[in-house]
Amino acid sequence: MSPIASPLATTPLAAAPWTGHDTLLIVMVAVAIAVIISLIALFDFHPFIALIGGALVLGVGSGTELAKVVESFSSGMGATLGSTGALIALGAILGKLLADSGGVDRIVESIGSRSGPRLLPWSMALIAAIIGLPMFFEVGLVLLIPIIVVMAKRTRTPLVLLAVPALAGLGTLHAFVPPHPGPLVAVSALKADIGITLGLGIIAAIPTVIIAGPLYARFISRHVRTEAPAELVESLMTASEGAKGSGARTPGFGVSVGAIGLPVVLMLAKSIADIAFPGDAWYNHVLDFLGTPLVAMFIAVLVAMTVFGWGLGRSRAEVRTIVTAGLPAVAGILLIVGAGGGFKQLIVDTGVADAIGKAAAEAHMPILVLGWLLAVLIRLATGSATVATTAAAGIMAPMVAGTPPVEASLIALAIGAGSLFFSHVNDAGFWLSKEYFGMSVAQNIKTWSVLSTIVAVMGLVMSLLMYAVFV
Secondary structure (H helix, E strand, C coil): CCCCCCCCCCCCCCCCCCCHHHHHHHHHHHHHHHHHHHHHHCCCCCHHHHHHHHHHHHHHHCCCCHHHHHHHHHHHHHHHHHHHHHHHHHHHHHHHHHHHCCHHHHHHHHHHCCCCHHHHHHHHHHHHHHHHCCCCHHHHHHHHHHHHHHHHHHHCCCHHHHHHHHHHHHHHHHHHCCCCHHHHHHHHHHCCCHHHHHHHHHHHHHHHHHHHHHHHHHHHCCCCCCCCCHHHHHHHHHHHHHHHCCCCCCCCHHHHHHHHHHHHHHHHHHHHHHHHCCCCCHHHHHHHHHCCHHHHHHHHHHHHHHHHCHHHCCCHHHHHHHHHHCCHHHHHHHHHHHHHHHHHHHHHHCCHHHHHHHHHHHHCCCHHHHHHHHHHHHHHHHCCHHHHHHHHHHHHHHHHCCCCHHHHHHHHHHHHHHCCCCCCCCCHHHHHHHHHCCCCHHHHHHHHHHHHHHHHHHHHHHHHHHHHHHC
C-alpha cells in the first residue's frame, strides 16, 4: 500500500528524503502543464496535440531516455483507450439511438406534463439528469436546447429559471458519474470499482443538482433576464408544432428510461453482490460478467438497437446509419483521453507522482483535497474537464495505490468534481450556454460559471462527508 493511501491522510508512514531530482521533476511537470495550457489557450491548439507536446517536454526535461519517453507515452495511451475507448463509443451510440428515436422527447413530455409552473425547474433538473446519464455534456445540452426554449415560451417562464437546472443536471452527471469520459478515466487510473463510483456519484449528485439547479435558478433568475435568439425561438416553435402532427412512432416513457438505466443497474448489481454476497457462487460469476462496464454498455446498446430501431419499424440499414452517425462526435474526445493517458504514464514513469506525494506530505494536505485542487487548477487553465480529470488522476494514481475501493472511488469523485470548477472563456460549454440562451459574457458568468463552481465545491463537500460516513 502507498505510504499515504488514505485520502484524508496528511503525513506518510514512511517518506523518502527530498532530493534535487525531485525538485527538477516538480519544476518540469509545472513547465509541461504550462506548455499544455499555452498551446490550448494562447495558440488554439487541439488538446490532443497540446498533450503530446506537454508529455514530450516532461519526458525530455526530466532526463528520461528519448526511446523510453516514446515507449511510456505510447503504452499509456494504448492502456487508457483500451480501458475506456469502447465505453465512450458505446455511450455515444446509446445517446444517438435515444435521441433519434424520439425517446428524449417522450421523457420530456411525460415528466413535463405532470409539472405545474412552480415545479418546472425541478422537472427540468430531473430531465437533464436522466438524459445526462448516457450522454456527453455538449450532446445533452444540444438535445435539451429545444426543450428548454419551447417550454419557456409556452409556459411564459423566465428562460434562466429553466436553463440553470438543465445545465446543473447535465454538468453534475458529466463530472460525477461513469460512463462519462472523465469519471471513467479516473476510475481506471485509480483502480477504483466502477459500480461503487457510480453509486457514490449518484448519491453526491442528488443534493448537488438540487442546490446548483432549482435553488440557484430561483435566486439568479431575479437578477439575470435573457431571451433566446429570436430566429432560434421561431424555428424551434415551428418544428415542435410540425412534429406533433407527424404521426411518427416513438418509444414509451418506461422503455426510454429503462434503456438509459440498464447499464447503471447492471454495474450497480455487480458491486452490491460483491459486497452483500461475497463468494464464488454461479450468480457471482454471472453478475461479475454482466456488470463489467464493457458488457453492460454493450447489452444496453443491443437493447437500444432493438427497441429504438427495429422495434419502431426501422430497417437494418437505417439502424446501422444511426449507429455510425453516433461515432464521429466522440473521435476528438477519444484522442484527448488517449493522449491524457500517455501524459499520465510519463508522470508515473519519470517519478513525478512520487515527488508530488512527498510534496503533499510536507504540505500536510489531505490527499482527497489535493486531487480536487489539481483538477481545479488544470481545469481553470485548459478549460477541459476531461483533460483536468485525466491529468489529475494520473498524478494521483501512484499516491493512492492499494487504497480500498470506497476510498479510491471517493478520490475519483473529488477529482471529477474539481474538473468542473468555474467554467469560463476557454471552455466550449461556456460559449454554448452563452449563445443558445442569448446571454452576455457577464450574464453567463453569473449563471453557468457560478453554477459550475457550486457543483465542484459540492462534489468536494459530498466526498468528504461520504468518507466520514462510509470509511
